[in-house]
Amino acid sequence: MNRLTEILRGPTAALLHKEFLEAWRDRRALWMAVCFSLLFPAMLAGGSIFMVKKQAEEISRLALLGSASAPLLEQRLRGGGLEVDALAEGDPAELLAGDYDIVLWVQEGFAEEYRNFGAPPLYLYIDSSSSSSPRAQRHLQERLGALQQLVVQQRVTARGLAPQLLAPWRLEVRDVSTPSRRGAVLLAMVPGLLILTLFVASLATSVDTSAGERERLSLETLLLQPLPGWQVILAKTLAVASMGWAGALLALVALVSLMPLMPLAELGIQQATTLSGVLTMGLLLLPLALLVAVVQILLALRSGSFKDAQTQLSILQVAPVLLLMMLDMSRVELGGFFWQLVPLVGQQQWLKALLVGESVPAATLLAGSAATLLLVAVAIRLGARALQREALLSAA
Amino acid sequence: MIEVNSISKAFAGRPVLRELDFRVPDGRITALLGANGAGKTSCLRIIGGLLRADSGTVRVGGIDVARDPLAVQRQLGVVGDREGLYERLTVEEYLTLFARMQGLAGAALRESLEYVRRELELEPLWRRRTRGFSQGERMKVSLARALVHRPQHLILDEPTRGLDVLAARLLRRTLLRLRDAGTTILFSSHVMSEVLELSDSVLVMARGCIVGSGTPQALIREAGCSNLEDAFVALAYGDRQAGEVPA
Numbered sequence: 001m002n003r004l005t006e007i008l009r010g011p012t013a014a015l016l017h018k019e020f021l022e023a024w025r026d027r028r029a030l031w032m033a034v035c036f037s038l039l040f041p042a043m044l045a046g047g048s049i050f051m052v053k054k055q056a057e058e059i060s061r062l063a064l065l066g067s068a069s070a071p072l073l074e075q076r077l078r079g080g081g082l083e084v085d086a087l088a089e090g091d092p093a094e095l096l097a098g099d100y101d102i103v104l105w106v107q108e109g110f111a112e113e114y115r116n117f118g119a120p121p122l123y124l125y126i127d128s129s130s131s132s133s134p135r136a137q138r139h140l141q142e143r144l145g146a147l148q149q150l151v152v153q154q155r156v157t158a159r160g161l162a163p164q165l166l167a168p169w170r171l172e173v174r175d176v177s178t179p180s181r182r183g184a185v186l187l188a189m190v191p192g193l194l195i196l197t198l199f200v201a202s203l204a205t206s207v208d209t210s211a212g213e214r215e216r217l218s219l220e221t222l223l224l225q226p227l228p229g230w231q232v233i234l235a236k237t238l239a240v241a242s243m244g245w246a247g248a249l250l251a252l253v254a255l256v257s258l259m260p261l262m263p264l265a266e267l268g269i270q271q272a273t274t275l276s277g278v279l280t281m282g283l284l285l286l287p288l289a290l291l292v293a294v295v296q297i298l299l300a301l302r303s304g305s306f307k308d309a310q311t312q313l314s315i316l317q318v319a320p321v322l323l324l325m326m327l328d329m330s331r332v333e334l335g336g337f338f339w340q341l342v343p344l345v346g347q348q349q350w351l352k353a354l355l356v357g358e359s360v361p362a363a364t365l366l367a368g369s370a371a372t373l374l375l376v377a378v379a380i381r382l383g384a385r386a387l388q389r390e391a392l393l394s395a396a
Numbered sequence: 397m398i399e400v401n402s403i404s405k406a407f408a409g410r411p412v413l414r415e416l417d418f419r420v421p422d423g424r425i426t427a428l429l430g431a432n433g434a435g436k437t438s439c440l441r442i443i444g445g446l447l448r449a450d451s452g453t454v455r456v457g458g459i460d461v462a463r464d465p466l467a468v469q470r471q472l473g474v475v476g477d478r479e480g481l482y483e484r485l486t487v488e489e490y491l492t493l494f495a496r497m498q499g500l501a502g503a504a505l506r507e508s509l510e511y512v513r514r515e516l517e518l519e520p521l522w523r524r525r526t527r528g529f530s531q532g533e534r535m536k537v538s539l540a541r542a543l544v545h546r547p548q549h550l551i552l553d554e555p556t557r558g559l560d561v562l563a564a565r566l567l568r569r570t571l572l573r574l575r576d577a578g579t580t581i582l583f584s585s586h587v588m589s590e591v592l593e594l595s596d597s598v599l600v601m602a603r604g605c606i607v608g609s610g611t612p613q614a615l616i617r618e619a620g621c622s623n624l625e626d627a628f629v630a631l632a633y634g635d636r637q638a639g640e641v642p643a
Contacts, residue, residue, distance in 0.1 A: 014496030018482070021493075025484040217480035221541070224444050224476075225497040226469040390407065393446060 012231050019209065019239035029204035033247040036200045040193045041254040048262040060136030063087050063095045066106035070114070073106065076147050081139045092125035101136030102126050117155065190255065191351035192324050194248055195344060198285065198292045199317035201247025203310075206240045206296035211309035214301075220393060229384030233297065237380060240293035241286075248285050252278060277354040284365055287372040288347050294379040301386045320344050340364050341371040397422050398443060398549060398582060403452030405438055405604075412438050414604040416452070420549075420582045425575045427591040428584040429628055430601035436584040437477060439601070440553050443582070444474045456549055470498060473542030477553040479534070483527035487518060487537055490526060491544050498545035512540040515570060532563030539570065550574060552583035556590055568594055588624045598624075602632035 023029065060082055067074045067086035074086045085100075092103040103125035113120035124140070126133045153163035213219040222232065256278055299316060300309035327334060327345065340346040346368035350360045386392070398420035405413040412435045420426045430436045441447040443454055445465030454461040456468045482490055491512060495505050513519060516536045521529070526537060535555065542550060550571075556564045571594060575581055585591050591598060592612050600608035600615065608615055608631035612624050619627035 009496075009501055011497045011499055014493050018485070018493045018497075021489065022482055022484055213480075216483075217476070217478055218482060219480075220446065220476055221474075221479055221538075223446055224469055224472075224474050225494065226466040226499070227497060228466070388448075390447060393441065 011225070011227055012235070015225075015227055015231060015235045016238060019235045020242065023205045023209065023239040023243055026205060026208055029208060029243060032204050033201035033243055034250065037197055037247040037250040038254055040197060041251055041258050044190065044193070044255065045258040045262050059083055060101045060132065060139045061085070061099055062136065062140060063090065063092075063100040063103045064106070065090055065092070065103060066108065066110070069108055069110040070106045073147075077104075077140070077143050079143075082136075082143055096125060096127045096130070101130070101132045102140060104140065187355060188352065190355055191348040192321050194251060194281075194285065194351060195288065195324070195348065196317065196321050197248045197251045198244040198289050199296075199313075199320065202240045202244030202289070202293050202296060203313050203317060205243045206236075206293060207300050207306060207309045207313060209236045209240060210297045210300035211303055211306045214392060215306045223387060229387040230380055232387060233294070233380045233383035236297055237290060237294040237376070237383075240297060241289040244292055245286055245289035248289065249282050252281055252285075277357065280360075280365070281351055281354050284347060284350055284369060287369045287376065288343060290376045291343055291372050291379070294376055294383060298379060298383055298386060301383065301392065324348055337364070337367075340368045343368075343372045343375060346371075397455075397457070398580060399453075399455040400439070400443070401453045401455070403439075403442060403449040403454060405435075405442065405447065405450050407438075412604055413442075413449070416601075416605055418599050418606050418609065420580055421597075422580050423575065423578045424596040425571060425581045425583070425594050427595035427598045428582060428601060429586075429591060429598055430584070431632060434601045434632075435604040436601055437553055440474070440551050440582070440584065443551060444472060445469055470545070471548045473545070473547035473550045475535075475538050475542045475550075475552040475555055477557070479538045481526040481529070481534060481537055484525060486523050486525050487521045487540075488523060490537065491540055494541045495544040500545055508544050508546060511546075512544050515543070515573075516540045517566065531558040532560050535559055535563055535567065539567065543574070547579070549580045550582070552581070554584055554586065556585065556587060564590075588628070592624055600628055600631045607631050 062077065062082050062084045064074055064077070064084055064086045065088075068088070074084055077084050087095075090103075092105065095103050105123040105125065107121065107123070110120045110122075122144075124137070126137055128134075152166060156163050156166060210219075213222070223229075296313050296316065299312050303309040303312050323344065332339075334345060334349055340349065346364075350365060350368070353360050400416055400418050402415045402417050403413055404411065404415055416435070416439060428436050428439070438447060442449050443456065443461065445461050445468055448462060457471050459467050459471075461468045485493070488509070491509055492505070495508055500508055513522060516539060518536060518540060521533055521537070526534070529537065539552075539555075542552075552571075555567055559567065568590070571581055571583070575596075583594075595612065597610060598608075598612055598615055599606050608618065608627075610618065615631065616622070616624055616627045619630040621627040621630055
């Protein structure tokens with residue numbers, strides 16, 4: 001107990017206090033962390049709404065004028081993404097300006113001419129300035145094409161000819177994607193984006209506390225204090241990780257808060273993220289936040305200047321996303337125990353599971369987190385050695 | 397006492413210090429005089445435990461720096477050349493944190509903070525963040541930081557560089573008061589008038605070793621010159637160069 005009090009009031013606590021004050025008073029770093037943390041849940045929410053809107057837009061509305069002259073046409077055009085309203089009369093331009101994507105006008109005498117094997121005209125009114133018009137036109141052409149083929153077959157058959165003479169094959173396109181699968185693609189991005197948030201939210205602080213301190217000539221003063229190098233690196237790591245972790249937590253909370261606003265049900269996603277799941281996700285990101293922080297500090301300490309550190313860390317923040325994408329593309333089976341111990345990969349797998357309400361064995365979480373923390377300890381040791389590099393002082 | 401015993405140091409194969417050997421006696425002000433590149437900063441960094449000598453030993457207050465750098469740093473105050481402050485901290489926060497890093501707490505901490513605030517006239521700056529401070533204000537805060545734990549030994553690397561008259565005068569006054577209170581002070585400087593005014597003894601450094609030492613008057617006599625500047629040039633570069641320097 002006395003030892004704990006000594007630590008909490010002693011030089012190490014003072015060092016930690018200094019690092020936290022410096023980190024959390026850096027408005028630029030805070031602004032960057034908050035913006036990115038809120039940006040990605042907002043983009044995800046926007047993306048899901050857009051997906052549903054797109055899905056809704058797949059239905060085109062057709063106004064059929066003069067349907068009395070072709071009673072079967074209305075019936076045959078329905079379906080295949082077309083919603084048909086048979087109207088007795090109306091002005092095509094006004095209808096297009098209203099709720100309809102296209103207007104098809106059947107003139108009087110259509111039925112008589114059709115019965116006489118003629119080719120009566122159908123007038124299609126479109127608004128080429130409308131983005132929905134080409135899609136509606138495509139839908140109508142598909143439906144009319146099928147109907148036309150049917151009529152041709154009937155007429156050819158009536159004359160004793162095989163219909164295959166005119167159409168040796170028939171192509172039908174069928175989209176097998178379901179809303180649920182499209183939603184799953186959206187949800188699969190979340191773990192990667194949460195991990196990316198750790199990197200982005202802590203970037204400015206890690207550069208500031210290492211390369212920045214060296215460039216501002218205050219690192220030498222700090223190293224003259226009677227504190228072991230590992231404590232200096234540990235304090236910096238904790239301060240940087242606090243920023244990254246807070247950013248990831250903010251993103252997580254924002255995401256969960258936005259979930260009720262997202263049309264998840266329409267995308268076939270069950271909102272299965274539980275409160276305990278969110279807490280677990282927050283906790284399992286902590287060791288990773290520490291690892292990201294210490295790696296960023298190590299790289300920034302090795303860089304030649306503040307700008308150089310910024311460049312190197314900007315590249316580093318893309319690396320995990322690329323790595324996870326490559327693993328996904330290579331179709332490696334990541335469910336095995338070995339992969340759960342690999343930092344980034346393990347956390348990604350756990351986040352994926354927790355997001356859809358699945359549970360992850362506590363032993364797996366503990367083993368994976370311990371492996372990550374072990375790497376943090378090794379990196380802190382390396383960092384302490386890096387502080388003894390003469391080049392660190394020469395730059396000053 | 398600071399004892400530097402035959403230390404050598406090379407960077408990337410280029411020797412910077414060669415068998416450097418000197419003593420800084422207790423309760424005295426010693427000036428380290430040398431041209432740019434003479435090895436003054438490297439020498440001070442080795443004393444402070446920031447760099448390791450390739451050979452030789454340094455003892456501060458009887459403690460070997462290479463063996464126990466943290467113990468040495470507890471009894472050492474260092475003001476570096478072009479020192480940076482933490483610009484998001486107020487002077488009070490800055491000094492409090494560094495005092496705590498030196499192990500001060502409670503009444504001793506409050507007493508030390510009060511001492512540097514009064515001694516270095518920091519009251520107007522006390523609650524201000526250090527961003528935008530002038531060179532003189534920065535030096536005051538740096539000196540306060542180096543003194544806040546009341547070290548027995550004080551090292552300053554070109555402390556008056558960039559200071560205005562008033563700030564330089566305050567610094568000189570503070571150093572003399574500290575000397576009178578028994579603090580051992582080693583400082584490097586280019587300013588001859590300052591060395592004459594402040595130092596009890598002078599170490600002349602050239603090409604990584606000590607080429608002359610003694611009181612300013614003794615050095616002037618030894619070099620056969622009329623002033624310290626000529627004596628320094630004569631000792632550091634030889635008589636020929638000394639003759640080329642206009643009187």
